[in-house]
Amino acid sequence: MASRQPDVSxxxxxxxxxxxxxxxxLVRLFGDISLAEDAVQDAFVVASERWQDGIPxxxxxxxxxxxxxxxxxxxxxxIRGRELLSDVAWAGSAADVYHQEEIDERVVKxxxxxxxxTCCHPALRAEHQIAxxxxxLGGLSVDEIAxxxxxxxxxxxxxxxxxxxxxxxxxxxxRIPSDADLPLRLRSVLGVLYxxxxxxxxxxxxxxLRAEALRLxxxxxxxxxxxxxxxxxxxxxxxxxxxxxxxxxxxxLVLLRDQDRNRWDRALIEEGHAIVRACVRxxxxxxxxxxxxxxxVHCDAASYADTDWQQVxxxxxxxxxxxxxxxxxxxxxxxxxxxxxxxxxxxxxxxxAAELDGYHLMHAARGEMLRRLxxxxxxxxxxxxxxxxAPTEPERRFLARQIRTxxxxxxxxxxxxxxxxxxxxxxx
Amino acid sequence: xxxxxxxxxxxxxxxxxxxxSPEEMQAFMQRVIALEAEMEEAGAFAFGGALHGPDTATVxxxxxxxxxxxxxxxxxxxxxxxxxxxxxxxxxxxxxxxxDKVVAAIxxxxxxxxxxxxxxxxxQMPDA
Numbered sequence: 001m002a003s004r005q006p007d008v009s010x011x012x013x014x015x016x017x018x019x020x021x022x023x024x025x026l027v028r029l030f031g032d033i034s035l036a037e038d039a040v041q042d043a044f045v046v047a048s049e050r051w052q053d054g055i056p057x058x059x060x061x062x063x064x065x066x067x068x069x070x071x072x073x074x075x076x077x078x079i080r081g082r083e084l085l086s087d088v089a090w091a092g093s094a095a096d097v098y099h100q101e102e103i104d105e106r107v108v109k110x111x112x113x114x115x116x117x118t119c120c121h122p123a124l125r126a127e128h129q130i131a132x133x134x135x136x137l138g139g140l141s142v143d144e145i146a147x148x149x150x151x152x153x154x155x156x157x158x159x160x161x162x163x164x165x166x167x168x169x170x171x172x173x174x175r176i177p178s179d180a181d182l183p184l185r186l187r188s189v190l191g192v193l194y195x196x197x198x199x200x201x202x203x204x205x206x207x208x209l210r211a212e213a214l215r216l217x218x219x220x221x222x223x224x225x226x227x228x229x230x231x232x233x234x235x236x237x238x239x240x241x242x243x244x245x246x247x248x249x250x251x252x253l254v255l256l257r258d259q260d261r262n263r264w265d266r267a268l269i270e271e272g273h274a275i276v277r278a279c280v281r282x283x284x285x286x287x288x289x290x291x292x293x294x295x296x297v298h299c300d301a302a303s304y305a306d307t308d309w310q311q312v313x314x315x316x317x318x319x320x321x322x323x324x325x326x327x328x329x330x331x332x333x334x335x336x337x338x339x340x341x342x343x344x345x346x347x348x349x350x351x352x353a354a355e356l357d358g359y360h361l362m363h364a365a366r367g368e369m370l371r372r373l374x375x376x377x378x379x380x381x382x383x384x385x386x387x388x389x390a391p392t393e394p395e396r397r398f399l400a401r402q403i404r405t406x407x408x409x410x411x412x413x414x415x416x417x418x419x420x421x422x423x424x425x426x427x428x
Numbered sequence: 429x430x431x432x433x434x435x436x437x438x439x440x441x442x443x444x445x446x447x448x449s450p451e452e453m454q455a456f457m458q459r460v461i462a463l464e465a466e467m468e469e470a471g472a473f474a475f476g477g478a479l480h481g482p483d484t485a486t487v488x489x490x491x492x493x494x495x496x497x498x499x500x501x502x503x504x505x506x507x508x509x510x511x512x513x514x515x516x517x518x519x520x521x522x523x524x525x526x527x528d529k530v531v532a533a534i535x536x537x538x539x540x541x542x543x544x545x546x547x548x549x550x551x552q553m554p555d556a
Contacts, residue, residue, distance in 0.1 A: 123520060123540075170542045171430050173519040181521070 011051045015044050018060035019139030020219075024111035025064050027118075027174055030071055033164050037136060039071035046070075060108075112137075113223050114174050120189040121172050128163035129192045130199075135160055138212050148199065148206050186224075190233045190288060193217050197237050201244070202253075202392060210244070213237060228282050231275050232289030238272035239295035241265070253394045257304040269299045290319040309338040326355040334365050342372035360389035364399060371406060380406055429516045431474060431543040432523040436536050438481075438510035445535045459533040467515065472526055476513030514543075 006014075019040055026036035043066040047059075056062045119132040127149075134140045134148075146156035166172070177185040193213050200209030217234045224230050246263040247254055254260075276296045279289045294315045301307040316332035330352045337345020346369040349362065356362035367382030380403060387399035447453040467473035482501035489496050501508055513530065517523040520542070527540045 121520075123524065169544070170540075171519040173521050175521070177521075 005053065006051060006055050008048070011048055011055065014051075014055055014059050015047060015063070016139040018063055019044070020115070020137040021060055021108055021112050022063040022067060023136050023139075024115035025108065026067055026071065027115060028111050029068060031174070033118075033136065033167060035071055035074075036067075039067035039074070042070045043067035109223050110176060112219070113176050116189055116220065116223070117177055117185055118167060118172060118174050120185075120192045121167075122184065122188045123170065123172060124163055124166060126192070126195065128159060128166075129188070130196055131156060131159050132163050133192055133216065134196065134209075134212065137216060140212065144208075148209050186227060186229065189220065190229060193220070194233060194237075194288075197240070201240075202247075202394070210237075210241060214241065228279050228284045229286040229288050232279055232286060232292050235272045235275035235279070235292035236288055236295060238268045238275070239292060239299050242268035242272065242299065248394070251394055251397075253398045256298065261303070264299065272296060272299070285318065285322075287319060287322040290315055290322065294319070307338070309335055313339055326352045327359070330356060330359075330362055330365060337369055337372075342369045345369045346373065358389065360386045360391070360395070360399075362386075363389065364402075367402070376406055429518065430523075432515055432517055432520075433512055433541045433543065434476075434515060434523075434527055434530055434538050435512040435541070436510050436530075436534060436538045437507050440506045456534070463529055463533045466529070467513070467526065472515045472517060474514040474516055476511070476515075478511035479509060482508040 022040045022043070023033075023036050026039055027033055030036055030039075040063060043063045046066055047063065051059075115136060116133075119136055120129045124132070130149075131145055134145045135142065142157050142160065143153045146153045149156065151159075193216055196209050196216070197213035200206045200211075200213065214234075214237050217230070217237055221227075221230045221234050242265040243256075243259065245265065246259040246261070272292065273296055276289070276292050279285070279292070294312055297308055297311050297315065312335040313332060316328060316335060319328055320332065330349060333345055333348030333352065336348050346366065349366050349369060352362060353366065363382045363386035367379045367386060370376075370379035370382060383399055383403045383406065387396055387403065390396045390399055447456040464473060464476070485501040487498040487500065487502055489498070513526075515523060515526050517526065520540075523540055523542075527538055530538055
């Protein structure tokens, strides 16, 4: 037992750190997600009293043991439960991994991976995958998740119930996918984590989601150290996170081009760079690793002008082999504008225009290339369309400033090349 | 073992991508026959087949103790079930693996849906 008294927030933090793995083990033992979730929640209530005197040396084991006891007590009270209990008679011995001096790391890790893949099963819709991941793996309360997604607690609770109902009714398995299924299934997991991170961008209310996404991604990399794409996502998140502080001054967006690079977090950049280098050595490229590599080039540059744009374009070319989407083509086009001039950039943007007509950043980038070409009337029309479609107030304000600048002056004003850091793909 | 419904839908009586020429039809039939043999072999095939069009349907409903018969399908919708398989599968992943093969054979989207009760109702009743 620890000698000093932990405060409430420390108990909560330790609980949150171990809650995902406790739920994962309980799901394996009882084969029921809701039961596991409730039992771990009960164990937390007990922990918040008992841990006042000190957090036990093996909090995960403590929570699993307590939750298991609670679950069995609960099941004994009902007939249906007694049937279920006979099915899981072996549960006791399986839980003993936590009683041993040396916790069987492999069993615990496999439990967690099984839960990751169940929560992010591609048969579940994205909003359900996200809700399950944050609740079951992240240990967030329903209310916390609801606030992050701007819905009521009741609506989020309903969403979770629906998701768990589908898992149970359709028998979504609690299993690590076979090697053949793994690439597709892992992509789904990484997509969920990236979405959670991006939801936390540009809104202070939702900022905790970024930390949660980073924590879960770190944990995933620990669980699957041989998967370069998991490492790639971690690097991408770290390199984005390093620059979050410089993306805004007050409520205003600051583009990559104009950011104060002294405000970038060097420690996070170094960690991200180290992972990108390890990925390059491993030489099993994939979309997240390449996006991380692109961000690594930006983070490497002392200034916007010093950026190795040739390298950025080459990395986008490579990325297009994995992710041949119009948004990637747009980002490549913007980088190309830095290498071959605004004419080349504009031509490449026009090639995406039909597909991205509803995407404000395409119109913003097009407007910028037109401005640099001196075609101010067309530039203004593009920027106005971008402003009309921009989804957030800071973006609308930013574009309105660009339009004013365009109207007042001719050239030589701060431009928006930095739109290259489109939030859907990469942070500014 | 669990059971899943793998169903395919026709829009306005036509299945998009359905074979049009006799050669295409023959190739289509060969793919379907091979797949059904594979399902049978694996013990996955419970039942299945293609349905006649919605014009051949009859709806029965009960009204004040009388059974009323109506010519035509349930809904006025343009979409109607065109065919289905009922398969036995260990879990959703196993059902999805069969669904993959069905999509490859018929080249048309299908919906995978779990049965609430499996097999005959009597099998679900507790022992008396």
